[in-house]
Amino acid sequence: MKVLVFNCGSSTLKFQLVEVSPLGAAGPKTRSLARGLVDRIGENATCSFARGGGEPHREPVAIDDHEQAVEEVLGWLARGWDGAQMELDAVGHRVVHGGDRFRTSVLIDDEVVAALDELSALAPLHNPACVSAIRAARETLGASMPMVAAFDTSFHHTVPDHAATYAIPYELVLRHKIRRYGFHGLAHRYLALRYAELTQRPEDEVDIITLHLGNGCSATAIRGGRSVETSMGFTPLEGLVMGTRSGDLDPAIIGFLSRKERLSVAEVEALLNERSGLLGVSGRSKDMRELLQRAPSDARSRLAVEIFCHRARKYVGAYLAVLGGANALIFSGGIGENSPEVRAQICAGMDWCGLRLDPELNQSRIGTEGLISPATAKLPAYVIPVDEERVIALETERLVVESR
Numbered sequence: 001m002k003v004l005v006f007n008c009g010s011s012t013l014k015f016q017l018v019e020v021s022p023l024g025a026a027g028p029k030t031r032s033l034a035r036g037l038v039d040r041i042g043e044n045a046t047c048s049f050a051r052g053g054g055e056p057h058r059e060p061v062a063i064d065d066h067e068q069a070v071e072e073v074l075g076w077l078a079r080g081w082d083g084a085q086m087e088l089d090a091v092g093h094r095v096v097h098g099g100d101r102f103r104t105s106v107l108i109d110d111e112v113v114a115a116l117d118e119l120s121a122l123a124p125l126h127n128p129a130c131v132s133a134i135r136a137a138r139e140t141l142g143a144s145m146p147m148v149a150a151f152d153t154s155f156h157h158t159v160p161d162h163a164a165t166y167a168i169p170y171e172l173v174l175r176h177k178i179r180r181y182g183f184h185g186l187a188h189r190y191l192a193l194r195y196a197e198l199t200q201r202p203e204d205e206v207d208i209i210t211l212h213l214g215n216g217c218s219a220t221a222i223r224g225g226r227s228v229e230t231s232m233g234f235t236p237l238e239g240l241v242m243g244t245r246s247g248d249l250d251p252a253i254i255g256f257l258s259r260k261e262r263l264s265v266a267e268v269e270a271l272l273n274e275r276s277g278l279l280g281v282s283g284r285s286k287d288m289r290e291l292l293q294r295a296p297s298d299a300r301s302r303l304a305v306e307i308f309c310h311r312a313r314k315y316v317g318a319y320l321a322v323l324g325g326a327n328a329l330i331f332s333g334g335i336g337e338n339s340p341e342v343r344a345q346i347c348a349g350m351d352w353c354g355l356r357l358d359p360e361l362n363q364s365r366i367g368t369e370g371l372i373s374p375a376t377a378k379l380p381a382y383v384i385p386v387d388e389e390r391v392i393a394l395e396t397e398r399l400v401v402e403s404r
C-alpha cells in the first residue's frame with residue numbers, strides 16, 4: 001500500500017510517500033518512495049522534494065497557507081515533477097492533540113474533522129494547521145481516498161492516572177479535562193519500535209527512556225513498549241528546558257511575574273513559551289549549536305547549556321526510578337542526534353546506574369543510528385534518528401486494512 005504522510009508544523013508541511021508491505025511479506029515493512037518539505041509557508045516559501053534516496057529538487061513557490069501547500073504537493077504527485085506520476089492508496093496525517101477523545105489513530109470522516117476543530121482550543125498553535133491540511137486533502141482527493149489521523153498524544157494514553165493527574169481540586173480536573181496528555185508521542189513510539197528492531201526483542205519487552213531533544217524537548221519512560229510517564233503535560237510547556245520554553249518551574253512564579261511586571265496571565269504564558277528556555281537564559285539564541293560555540297567565552301550561553309543538560313539528567317534519574325531500571329537510554333531530535341557534547345554532559349556522572357558513553361562512538365554518531373556506549377555498559381545509550389512518518393504510515397495501513 002502506498003501511503004502519503006503529511007506532517008504539519010506551524011509554518012511547514014513535511015510529506016513522505018511510504019510503501020508499506022502487506023503483513024507477512026519478506027523484507028522491510030516500509031520503504032520511502034519520495035519525501036519533501038514546504039518550508040516558510042506564508043513568506044518566501046520554498047519546496048524541496050526527492051525521490052527515494054535521490055538528490056532534493058528545490059524551488060521557491062508562492063504559498064500562503066497549509067491548504068495551498070497540500071494542493072501543491074498533491075499536484076506534484078499527480079503530475080510527477082519529473083514526468084513520472086506517483087499513485088497513492090491512502091493518506092495519513094499527523095495531528096498534535098487528540099484530547100481525551102482520540103486514544104488511538106482513527107479513520108477520518110466528517111465527524112472526526114468536526115471533533116478535531118473543537119480540539120483546536122487545546123492546541124491553538126498546531127491543530128488548526130493540521131485540520132486545514134486534512135480539509136484540503138479531502139477536497140482534492142475526494143471521499144473515496146481513505147485517510148487516517150495519527151495523534152502525538154495517543155501514545156501517552158497508557159500513562160497511569162497516578163502519573164497523569166495533577167494534584168489540584170479533582171472536580172476541576174474533571175470539569176476541564178486537565179491531565180498530563182504528553183506530546184511527541186509518534187516520535188517516542190518510533191524510538192520504541194526501532195529499538196525493538198535494532199536489538200531484536202519483542203516490542204512488549206522494551207523498557208527504555210527516550211530523550212527527544214529538538215526545539216521542543218521531551219522525555220518518556222516506556223515499559224513493555226508503552227508510555228508510562230512523560231515530561232510534557234497538559235500543554236507542551238512542561239518538562240525539559242527547550243529552545244524558547246521554560247519547561248518545569250514553580251507555578252507561583254506566574255502570579256509573581258504578573259504582579260511585579262504588570263503582565264496579564266496570557267502575557268506571562270507567552271513569555272514562558274516564546275522567550276524562555278535556551279533563548280531566555282542565554283539572551284542570545286534558542287539554537288543549541290550556536291550556544292555550544294559561544295559557551296567557552298560567554299557565561300550565560302554556558303549556563304543555558306548546563307541547565308538544559310542538568311534538567312535532562314534529572315529526568316533520566318526520575319524515570320529510572322519510575323521504571324525500576326531500563327534496557328537503554330535513547331537520544332533523538334536535532335540536538336540528541338547531532339550533539340555528542342550535550343549527550344556526554346547529560347550522561348556525566350551516571351556510572352552509578354551503569355550509564356556510560358564510549359567517547360569515540362559518541363563522537364562518531366552525528367545524525368546516524370547506533371550504540372554510543374561500550375558493549376559492556378549495563379545501561380547502554382543509543383542514538384536513533386526519528387522517523388515519525390514511518391509510524392504514521394504503519395498506523396494508516398493497519399486501519400485501512402482493518403476497515404476493508
Ligand code: ADP
Nearest residue numbers: 213214215216286287288289333334335338339
Ligand atoms: P524541531 O523540534 O523544530 O523539529 P530539530 O529536531 O530540528 O527541531 O532540532 C533543532 C535543534 O537541534 C536546534 O537547537 C539546533 O541547534 C540543534 N542542532 C542541530 N544540529 C546540531 C549540532 N550539530 N549540534 C548541536 N545542536 C544541533
